[in-house]
Amino acid sequence: MLIDYATLKPIETATARVRVTSPYIPGLLSFREGPVVVRVLRKLRHKPDVCIVDGHGLAHPRRFGLACYVGLVTNFPTIGVAKSRLFGTEVGEALVDSEGGIIARVLRFNKKSLYVSVGHKISLEDATRIVKRCVIKHGLEPIVLAHQEARKLRWSPKT
Numbered sequence: 278m279l280i281d282y283a284t285l286k287p288i289e290t291a292t293a294r295v296r297v298t299s300p301y302i303p304g305l306l307s308f309r310e311g312p313v314v315v316r317v318l319r320k321l322r323h324k325p326d327v328c329i330v331d332g333h334g335l336a337h338p339r340r341f342g343l344a345c346y347v348g349l350v351t352n353f354p355t356i357g358v359a360k361s362r363l364f365g366t367e368v369g370e371a372l373v374d375s376e377g378g379i380i381a382r383v384l385r386f387n388k389k390s391l392y393v394s395v396g397h398k399i400s401l402e403d404a405t406r407i408v409k410r411c412v413i414k415h416g417l418e419p420i421v422l423a424h425q426e427a428r429k430l431r432w433s434p435k436t
Contacts, residue, residue: 278423279321285411285418291320292430304339304363306332307346314343315350327354327399327407331420334404336372336381336394338364348397355396356404357381358417362392386412 279289293316299309310332318328333342334357344357365372365380372381372392381394382405393408395401411418 278419278426279323279325280419280422282326282407282410285413287422289321289323290426291317292426293317293320294430304337306343307341311343311346311350314347318347318351318353325353327356328396329356329358329408329411329417329419330396331358331423333357333359333363333392334381334394334396336363336365336392340380342394342396344394344396352398354398356399356408357392357394357396358408358420359392359394360389362390384408384412387416389416391417 295313330344334344344355348355370383371379374380381392384391393405
Protein backbone atom coordinates (compact mmCIF):
# COMPACT_ATOMS: atom_id res chain seq x y z
CA MET A 278 0.00 0.00 0.00
CA LEU A 279 1.47 3.31 -1.09
CA ILE A 280 0.20 6.27 0.91
CA ASP A 281 0.60 10.03 0.74
CA TYR A 282 2.76 11.17 3.66
CA ALA A 283 0.91 14.47 4.09
CA THR A 284 -2.61 13.05 4.19
CA LEU A 285 -1.95 9.38 5.12
CA LYS A 286 -4.44 8.44 2.39
CA PRO A 287 -3.82 5.57 -0.06
CA ILE A 288 -2.38 6.46 -3.47
CA GLU A 289 -1.87 3.02 -4.93
CA THR A 290 -2.35 -0.61 -3.95
CA ALA A 291 -0.54 -3.65 -5.26
CA THR A 292 -1.00 -7.24 -4.14
CA ALA A 293 0.45 -10.66 -4.77
CA ARG A 294 -1.09 -14.03 -4.10
CA VAL A 295 1.60 -16.46 -2.98
CA ARG A 296 1.35 -19.93 -1.48
CA VAL A 297 3.28 -19.93 1.78
CA THR A 298 5.61 -22.93 1.87
CA SER A 299 7.90 -22.14 4.78
CA PRO A 300 6.70 -22.26 8.37
CA TYR A 301 6.68 -19.26 10.66
CA ILE A 302 9.90 -19.34 12.65
CA PRO A 303 10.54 -16.39 14.99
CA GLY A 304 13.63 -14.52 13.83
CA LEU A 305 13.46 -15.87 10.27
CA LEU A 306 10.54 -13.82 8.93
CA SER A 307 12.60 -12.59 5.97
CA PHE A 308 12.60 -16.03 4.38
CA ARG A 309 8.84 -16.36 4.66
CA GLU A 310 7.64 -12.85 3.87
CA GLY A 311 10.55 -11.04 2.21
CA PRO A 312 10.04 -12.32 -1.35
CA VAL A 313 6.32 -11.48 -1.20
CA VAL A 314 6.94 -7.92 0.04
CA VAL A 315 9.56 -7.39 -2.68
CA ARG A 316 7.18 -8.72 -5.36
CA VAL A 317 4.44 -6.31 -4.25
CA LEU A 318 6.82 -3.33 -4.15
CA ARG A 319 7.97 -4.08 -7.69
CA LYS A 320 4.35 -4.06 -8.89
CA LEU A 321 3.81 -0.45 -7.76
CA ARG A 322 3.68 2.08 -10.61
CA HIS A 323 5.05 4.81 -8.32
CA LYS A 324 8.37 4.37 -6.53
CA PRO A 325 8.02 4.86 -2.76
CA ASP A 326 10.25 7.42 -1.04
CA VAL A 327 10.50 5.11 1.96
CA CYS A 328 9.04 1.73 2.93
CA ILE A 329 7.71 0.96 6.38
CA VAL A 330 7.96 -2.77 6.99
CA ASP A 331 5.96 -4.68 9.61
CA GLY A 332 9.02 -6.34 11.13
CA HIS A 333 12.44 -5.55 12.53
CA GLY A 334 15.41 -3.94 10.81
CA LEU A 335 18.69 -3.84 12.72
CA ALA A 336 16.90 -4.53 16.03
CA HIS A 337 17.13 -8.22 15.26
CA PRO A 338 19.25 -10.97 16.87
CA ARG A 339 21.15 -11.36 13.57
CA ARG A 340 21.13 -7.57 12.93
CA PHE A 341 19.28 -8.23 9.67
CA GLY A 342 15.51 -8.36 9.96
CA LEU A 343 12.79 -8.19 7.31
CA ALA A 344 13.22 -4.43 6.79
CA CYS A 345 16.93 -4.91 6.01
CA TYR A 346 16.15 -7.70 3.54
CA VAL A 347 13.49 -5.67 1.73
CA GLY A 348 15.71 -2.59 1.59
CA LEU A 349 18.75 -4.44 0.34
CA VAL A 350 16.84 -6.27 -2.41
CA THR A 351 14.85 -3.21 -3.60
CA ASN A 352 17.42 -0.51 -2.73
CA PHE A 353 14.59 1.55 -1.18
CA PRO A 354 15.05 3.28 2.16
CA THR A 355 13.27 1.02 4.67
CA ILE A 356 12.14 1.29 8.26
CA GLY A 357 11.44 -1.70 10.45
CA VAL A 358 8.53 -1.34 12.85
CA ALA A 359 7.71 -4.25 15.14
CA LYS A 360 5.18 -4.72 17.91
CA SER A 361 7.41 -7.01 19.99
CA ARG A 362 11.05 -7.01 21.01
CA LEU A 363 13.25 -9.84 19.75
CA PHE A 364 16.60 -8.51 20.91
CA GLY A 365 18.09 -5.85 23.16
CA THR A 366 17.15 -4.15 26.39
CA GLU A 367 14.76 -1.23 26.79
CA VAL A 368 16.37 1.82 28.35
CA GLY A 369 13.85 4.64 28.42
CA GLU A 370 12.82 5.30 24.81
CA ALA A 371 15.72 3.34 23.36
CA LEU A 372 16.40 -0.31 22.66
CA VAL A 373 20.08 -1.04 23.23
CA ASP A 374 22.35 -3.96 22.43
CA SER A 375 24.71 -5.67 24.90
CA GLU A 376 27.39 -2.99 24.27
CA GLY A 377 24.93 -0.16 24.97
CA GLY A 378 24.51 0.88 21.34
CA ILE A 379 21.07 2.12 20.35
CA ILE A 380 19.46 -0.31 17.89
CA ALA A 381 15.90 1.03 17.93
CA ARG A 382 13.57 3.64 19.36
CA VAL A 383 10.62 2.57 21.47
CA LEU A 384 7.45 4.54 20.76
CA ARG A 385 4.54 4.12 23.12
CA PHE A 386 0.92 5.00 22.41
CA ASN A 387 -2.41 3.61 23.60
CA LYS A 388 -0.56 1.28 26.02
CA LYS A 389 1.26 -0.32 23.07
CA SER A 390 4.91 -0.22 22.11
CA LEU A 391 6.40 0.04 18.63
CA TYR A 392 10.05 -0.76 18.04
CA VAL A 393 11.41 1.42 15.23
CA SER A 394 14.71 0.38 13.67
CA VAL A 395 16.75 1.13 10.60
CA GLY A 396 16.23 -1.19 7.66
CA HIS A 397 18.24 0.34 4.81
CA LYS A 398 19.43 3.79 3.65
CA ILE A 399 17.83 5.82 6.46
CA SER A 400 18.91 7.17 9.84
CA LEU A 401 17.21 6.14 13.06
CA GLU A 402 16.26 9.79 13.67
CA ASP A 403 14.52 10.10 10.28
CA ALA A 404 12.88 6.69 10.70
CA THR A 405 11.52 7.68 14.10
CA ARG A 406 10.21 11.03 12.82
CA ILE A 407 8.44 9.36 9.88
CA VAL A 408 6.85 6.66 12.04
CA LYS A 409 5.66 9.20 14.63
CA ARG A 410 3.95 11.16 11.83
CA CYS A 411 2.19 8.02 10.60
CA VAL A 412 0.81 6.89 13.98
CA ILE A 413 -2.83 7.79 14.42
CA LYS A 414 -5.71 6.59 16.58
CA HIS A 415 -5.72 2.94 15.45
CA GLY A 416 -1.97 2.48 15.08
CA LEU A 417 0.64 2.90 12.40
CA GLU A 418 -1.61 3.93 9.51
CA PRO A 419 0.38 2.48 6.57
CA ILE A 420 0.56 -0.92 8.30
CA VAL A 421 -3.11 -0.81 9.35
CA LEU A 422 -4.19 -0.06 5.77
CA ALA A 423 -1.93 -2.78 4.34
CA HIS A 424 -3.31 -5.36 6.79
CA GLN A 425 -6.88 -4.41 5.87
CA GLU A 426 -6.06 -4.90 2.19
CA ALA A 427 -4.35 -8.23 2.89
CA ARG A 428 -7.39 -9.49 4.83
CA LYS A 429 -9.64 -8.64 1.88
CA LEU A 430 -7.33 -10.51 -0.50
CA ARG A 431 -7.03 -13.49 1.81
CA TRP A 432 -10.77 -14.10 1.82
CA SER A 433 -11.55 -13.13 -1.77
CA PRO A 434 -12.15 -15.77 -4.44
CA LYS A 435 -8.98 -16.87 -6.22
CA THR A 436 -8.40 -15.25 -9.58
